[in-house]
Amino acid sequence: MTSAPSAEKPSISLTTLASVFFRVGMASFGGSTAAFLYREVVQTRRWMSEEEFLAALTLSQVMPGANPVNMALYVGSQLRGGVGGFVAAFGLVGPPFVVILILGGLYARYGGSPVVQAVLAGVVAIGVAMVLQLGTQLARNIRRLVPAIIAAAIFLAVGVLNWPMIPVVLVMAPLSVGFELYLISKAGNG
């Protein structure tokens, strides 16, 4: 796993990697893993650019597997090779695995506790806020018209019209990538 993808790869210890993914895993309520990861990996620690993070997110969503786990594999292996990918994925899933078994055991023994449910509902609300904040942050960073239109079309198709994600992405991704290829070739010739 010595193939260094980028020259100025920051050296990050496996312990740091594990502790970041531990925190993200335990905090990611309400489907907010990507939002917590963006905060840690792009904003706070600057381990990767926003563009690379988003490309990895698309890859994680299209490939089979839980999106958070795929993201952990990507970020971990980008920073520390295969071992890093394993450490990140294990850090992300291990602690919530223990938590969900405890919750499941409590549920089986005592039934649903209203207090536990209320507390979980409260933290889920913050998870949703994190996802919305990621959305506003990304929207603010859109600088070009065509990518903005593509993002809006995806949102409309998948979010509003509830079309299945995979076919929508399979149609839109080649268009979007083709547009960028066209720009690159134009810049190369001019």
Add this chain to the structure above:
Amino acid sequence: MDSRLLGLILVFAPLSLVSFGGGQAIIADMQVQVVEVQGWMTAQQFADIFALSRAAPGPSTLIAALIGWQVAGFAGALVGTLAIYVPSSIVMYGAIRWWQSRADSPWRSALQRGLAPIAMGLVFAGALSVLQAAQVSMLQLAMTFVALGCLVFTKIGPYPLMIVAALVFGSLQFV
């Protein structure tokens, strides 16, 4: 090997490999397998642990741990979790290696730029689908927007907000 553990692997490993788009893509098939085909639990039990896996931290695919627990205790939870994550992770890792091996090609840069707006659209779509979910209460919605205001306009991070939300929602149960 214990036949119950083998059963968990035979049910979850194929689902793992076809979970294009993430865990939510296979929940319906998982329910058919777990409830109707294998008879590991009732539809009501499945609905209960599904709700639990959505409310708990971590990926919602950790429902595999709860199903495994129901089938074969702690060993079942462990085997179920590995069976749902390992096969897809091997495929994803292969894709990552391919992706990284092309770090310097112009294709890669176009792919990266072209895929970014796709993810952006999907983030918004995901946020909308969570907000549309029937279980979201008015109180949660209010908490979400107060928290969003704090995150966008102040330096307050998500962790203090989570503690406050947990305390507020928990203590409202005693009023």
